[in-house]
Amino acid sequence: MKLWQKIAVGFSVIIMVNILNFIILMYQEQKQEVLQHRVDDAVEKQLTLKQIVADHIRWKVNVLVAILNEKMPRVEVNPSLCRLGKFLNRVSATDPEEKRILNSLSSIHENMHQGAYKMQALFRPGAEVDDVFDAMTDIYNRDINKTSKKVFELLDRLEKIYDKRAEDAILAASKWASITRTLSITLNFLMLFTAVVFGLWIARSITKPVLTLKEGINHLAQGDFSKDIEIKGRDEIGEVAHAINGMLRNLRPLLKKISDGAKVIEKEAATVEAYSENAAHGGELAADRAGKMLMVSEGIVQSIIEEGQSINEISSAIQEISQSTTRANEIVNNAVEKAQVAGDTINRLGRVSEDIQGIIKLIGDIAEQTNLLALNATIEAARAGEAGKGFAVVANEVKELARQTADSTEEITNKIRAIQTESQAAIDITGEIIEIVGQINELISAIAAAVEEQTAVITDIASKVDEQNQGAQNLVEEAKVAAEAARSAVEGARQNLENIKKLLQLAREFEEDVRKFRV
Incomplete structure (x- = not known):
């Protein structure tokens, strides 16, 4: 109804x-x-x-x-x-x-x-x-x-x-x-x-x-085409359900054919992908070898160029070393003189420190005597009673000042002792410096003689390096041609492989979408 x-x-x-x-x-x-x-x-x-x-x-x-x-x-x-x-x-x-x-x-x-x-x-x-x-x-x-x-x-x-x-x-x-x-x-x-x-x-x-x-439409929305909508009524809703069931009966064979076709496409695309990957891999190996050869050739040329530059730099450096050796000899002699002057100055500083230490000892004795006088004054003020309170305060201040003077004297004595210790160490180090500078002077003289001998050898090596550089340039040109051809072949193979991968991805996505529909 x-x-x-x-x-x-x-x-x-x-x-x-x-x-x-x-x-x-x-x-x-x-x-x-x-x-x-x-x-x-x-x-x-x-x-x-x-x-x-x-x-x-x-x-x-x-x-x-x-x-x-x-x-x-x-x-x-x-x-x-x-x-x-x-x-x-x-x-x-x-x-x-x-x-x-x-x-x-x-x-x-x-x-x-x-x-x-x-x-x-x-x-x-x-x-x-x-x-x-x-x-x-x-x-x-x-x-x-x-x-x-x-x-x-x-x-x-x-x-x-x-x-x-x-x-x-x-x-x-x-x-x-x-x-x-x-x-x-x-x-x-x-x-x-x-x-x-x-x-x-x-x-x-x-x-x-x-x-x-x-519920039936929700199943359809989820891709389930395997069940009919079970509505037995003959009203308008039943007619809609019967129409949807008729549509499902027509779609199921079509979806099955699409699913089978997607599987065949995926299988064929996978086969072509494997062949293309092998071809691309071979091209990549060839291109890689050509690239490596080009890199080696360029490395050789670069090494030769760098060797020539290094030899020129060595030649320049040797000349600079010769000049520097002469200047170093003069500087070393000057350093020896300065070190001797510094040693004399430090010796005089040590003697002055000894004099200051005597003066500090005298100040310490005075502070000790002052402390004793302040102690006696305190005792006398205590005996004087009320009349000696003001004097007792002054005596305490003098006593405190004497104590601070004694402490400062002790601190100055410690610092002078430290200066004397450091001065003695400086004197010892100055002597060692003078001895080392003498050894450096002898070494510089030996280096100057060796530099003169190597100058002729380096000039001969520079001429041979120029000849090797010309041959390496020719090798690099040939390697560039081979590498360019290999890159072109690899680029074509990669493009072909990329297209096949896209086709395979589309086939898989298509097959995955079709797989969502259960028939």
Whole structure:
């Protein structure tokens, strides 16, 4: 069943329930109108009967007044013209009891008015009545009083019938209203229940297939083409699922062919890649060897050039060494003289240090004597008591100054001793320097003689190096040609190998993408 058909069925059921509810409400309204009409009719008749009773009471009173006054009663004698007569003419009985009462009222009511007519006849011309009062009283008692009591009794019974009819109609209306209300509430609950059931049915009819369809589409999004979407419905969602299943059945063979083709392409590309790698590897070896030969040749040329430069530099260096040797000889002689002067100066510094040490010893003795004097002054100040406190303070200051002088003297003595030690070490080192400088002077003289001998040998080596350089230049040119040819071959092989690798990578990626789809 289609979704719109399901929705149409649900709405049709709800509409039918609403129509049924409307029909019941309309019927109830009509029934209420009928019952209300009955109530109104019964109430109206009750009011009419009350008015009839009142009219006939007044009618009897007027008759009695006429009897008492012995006059002709001025009352209605035609039963069809009074209110009760008109009522009896227009009313129709709806049940047997009412019909019997109405029939009885009609005859009795006529007799009652007939009595009034008889009374009026007593006062007509030609009437011969011995005693009018007795005659009227006799007619009243015989034809009016008894019949009026029966009329009132029947009217009371008729009023009770109408009262009961009104009560029955009201009770029936209330009962029917309760029944109608119960039916309406039941139908409303039924409609609500139908709407809920219909909503759940529609929701289940839509939600479950949609979830199944969503799950199937998620499998497709993940590349799983091996399962059909299992939706058995014939609605729009089922048609979509059937269409997707048809698409899957058409795609599976195609994906399998693509997967097989990708594997073949990958296999062939791998074979071509292996051949290309071998060719590229051989070209690289040849290019590498040519490059190495070129590098060796260039290295040889560079070495020869560097040797020539080195020989020239050696020649220049030897000349500079010769000149430097002469200058070094002069500098060494000057250094010897300076070292001797420094040694003499240091000797004099040692003697001055000894003199200073004597002076420092004298200062230390003075500080010791001052300390003793300060101690004696402190003792004397203590003996003097309060008067010697100021002198004691001065004595303490002098004592402290003497102590600081002794400490400084000791420190100066230590530093002078250190200077003397260092001066003696400098004197010893100066002597060693003078001895070493003498040895250097002898070595420089020997170097100068050797430099003169090597100058001729280096000149001969320089000429031979120039000849080797020319031959190496020719070798380098040949190696460059071979290396360029090898590089061209290797570049072509590499380009071919790169293209094949790209093809192989594409084949692998293609095969990997196809492998994601499970068929």
